[in-house]
Amino acid sequence: MEEIKEKINYIKKILLSKGYKMTIQRNEIIKLLLITEKHLMADEMYHELKNKGIGLATIYRNLELFKELNIVREINSIEGRYFELKIFSKKCMDIHFKCSKCGKIEDIYEHDMIYNILNYNRVIENNTGYEIKDVSMIMKGLCNKCRG
Amino acid sequence: MEEIKEKINYIKKILLSKGYKMTIQRNEIIKLLLITEKHLMADEMYHELKNKGIGLATIYRNLELFKELNIVREINSIEGRYFELKIFSKKCMDIHFKCSKCGKIEDIYEHDMIYNILNYNRVIENNTGYEIKDVSMIMKGLCNKCRG
DNA sequence: TTTAATGCAAAGTGTTTGCACTATA
DNA sequence: TATAGTGCAAACACTTTGCATTAAA
Numbered sequence: 001m002e003e004i005k006e007k008i009n010y011i012k013k014i015l016l017s018k019g020y021k022m023t024i025q026r027n028e029i030i031k032l033l034l035i036t037e038k039h040l041m042a043d044e045m046y047h048e049l050k051n052k053g054i055g056l057a058t059i060y061r062n063l064e065l066f067k068e069l070n071i072v073r074e075i076n077s078i079e080g081r082y083f084e085l086k087i088f089s090k091k092c093m094d095i096h097f098k099c100s101k102c103g104k105i106e107d108i109y110e111h112d113m114i115y116n117i118l119n120y121n122r123v124i125e126n127n128t129g130y131e132i133k134d135v136s137m138i139m140k141g142l143c144n145k146c147r148g
Numbered sequence: 149m150e151e152i153k154e155k156i157n158y159i160k161k162i163l164l165s166k167g168y169k170m171t172i173q174r175n176e177i178i179k180l181l182l183i184t185e186k187h188l189m190a191d192e193m194y195h196e197l198k199n200k201g202i203g204l205a206t207i208y209r210n211l212e213l214f215k216e217l218n219i220v221r222e223i224n225s226i227e228g229r230y231f232e233l234k235i236f237s238k239k240c241m242d243i244h245f246k247c248s249k250c251g252k253i254e255d256i257y258e259h260d261m262i263y264n265i266l267n268y269n270r271v272i273e274n275n276t277g278y279e280i281k282d283v284s285m286i287m288k289g290l291c292n293k294c295r296g
Numbered sequence: 297t298t299t300a301a302t303g304c305a306a307a308g309t310g311t312t313t314g315c316a317c318t319a320t321a
Numbered sequence: 322t323a324t325a326g327t328g329c330a331a332a333c334a335c336t337t338t339g340c341a342t343t344a345a346a
Contacts, residue, residue, distance in 0.1 A: 021320050021325055043310080055328045060311060062326095076224040077260070080310080097278055108276070113268035120261035121287070128256070129292035130245055137285045139269070144277035169300055169345050190336080203303045208336060210301095228335085302343065309336070318327065 004034050007088060011071055018069065025054050029062055030071075030085075039075055039082035039122050075119045084122065093117065093135035101146035108139065152182050155236060159219055166217065173202050177210055178219075178233070187223055187230035223260050234259075241265065241283040247291035256287065 008030055012022040028049055033040065040048075042063060046056045063083050066072035073086035095108040121132045156178055160170040176197055181188065188196075190211060194204045211231050214220035221234035243256040269280045 016321080019325085023320070023326060025327070053328085056310095057312075057329080058327060061313095064312095074226060076226055078222060078224055097272075097276070097280070099278075100281070106276075108272060110268055110272055110275075113265065113271075116264050116268070117261065117285075120258055120264070123261075124245075124256060124258055124287070127258075128245070128254075129295070130247075130287075131290045131295055132245070132287045133248070133289040135285065135287050137265075137283065139272070139278075139280045139283050141281040142279045147277070147279055164346085167300085171301060171345070173302070201303085204335095205304080205337075206302060209338095212337095298346090300343105300345075302341105304340095304342105305338100306340105307336105307338070310334090312331105312333070314331085315329095316327105317329105318325100320325075321323095 004031060007034060011087065014069060014071065020065070024052075025049075025058050026062055028052055028054060029059060029066075033072070033083070033085045034088075039084035041080055041082055045083075073115075073119065075122050077123050082122065089118075093137065095137045095139065097139045097141070097143075099143035099146055100140050101142055104143055106143070152179060155182060159235065162217060162219065168213070172200075173197075173206050174210055176200055176202060177207060177214075181220070181231070181233045182236075187232035189228055189230055193231075221259055221263070223263055225264075232263075241285070243285045243287065245287045245289070245291075247294055248288050249290055249294040252291055254291070 008027060011030055015022050015026070029045060032045055032048055042056065042059050045059050046054070049059070050056075063072060063074075066083075067074055071085065071087045072083050073089075075082040075084065093114055095110065095114070097106045097108050098104070117135060117137075121135065124130065125132055156175060159178055163170050163174070177193060180193055180196055190204070190207050193207050194202070197207070198204075211220060211222075214231075215222055219233065219235045220231050223230040223232065241262055243258065243262070245254045245256050246252070265283060265285075269283065272278065273280055
């Protein structure tokens with residue numbers, strides 16, 4: 001519980017440093033995401049928070065802001081839009097390319113793709129019940145020298 | 149061009165075998181997806197087909213039907229919903245999940261993610277000069293039994 | 297000739313925006 | 322006390338549905 005306060009405080013600093021304010025509503029939204037520890041849809045958050053007088057528009061507006069500040073990430077699936085905390089996520093993954101002719105191995109940094117894959121991990125976790133902790137990917141083919 | 153007629157005919161057989169009819173509208177929607185060879189949003193299709201008197205509702209209804217029949221697949225991203233032919237797609241890659249506790253290995257089928265990754269492969273090929281022929285992905289974590 | 301499929305318009309979703317008011321820094 | 326943030330309701334965009342009509346088998 002102390003940890004949650006610390007994390008919220010950390011996010012508050014980010015907000016203040018960018019000229020935004022930490023409000024009761026933002027505090028509650030972040031706390032909810034921290035406590036539930038999974039992705040939520042906007043209306044699920046609203047359901048949870050409306051008794052505290054927090055409006056749906058506020059939730060949408062803040063999720064948008066949190067996305068811009070890289071605090072939250074959006075996940076799109078057939079069921080709709082989900083949101084989850086991105087900032088304290090420890091998820092990482094590596095991608096390697098291996099040339100099937102000369103055997104050379106290279107690291108690949110494709111940020112958007114990694115981001116995308118990590119998003120889908122949530123979907124897979126939901127569908128399967130697995131808990132994914134690590135992802136690695138190997139691409140095989142020909143490097144530019146061996147392509148000829 | 150002959151190939152397109154053949155493919156449409158193949159889909160017609162599927163429709164008829166399930167008690168559906170092949171209409172001008174369905175023909176046009178499938179032809180559009182075959183010709184453009186990429187994913188389209190419903191309103192893009194409407195834009196393309198409304199001069200033939202095809203309504204937006206018809207497009208939505210048929211995309212839904214085609215999805216059920218595994219003819220078309222839906223892709224959800226931040227920009228919105230896309231649709232593409234699934235039935236003649238040669239795309240493949242394998243994804244495995246390995247439980248780090250019990251060692252069990254399972255196949256993962258997450259079409260949208262696969263589609264996404266294959267798209268990024270084009271980007272990586274462009275950036276690196278590599279030619280990617282095969283992709284495999286391993287996810288590690290805990291299966292539902294070992295999570296407990 | 298039977299029954300599935302269509303176009304249109306109306307109704308539903310989920311999401312964003314304008315505005316007067318409120319609360320944070 | 323200045324200005325960012327809020328709730329509410331209206332507006333919006335996308336999608337689905339009801340119904341009278343059309344067309345495929």
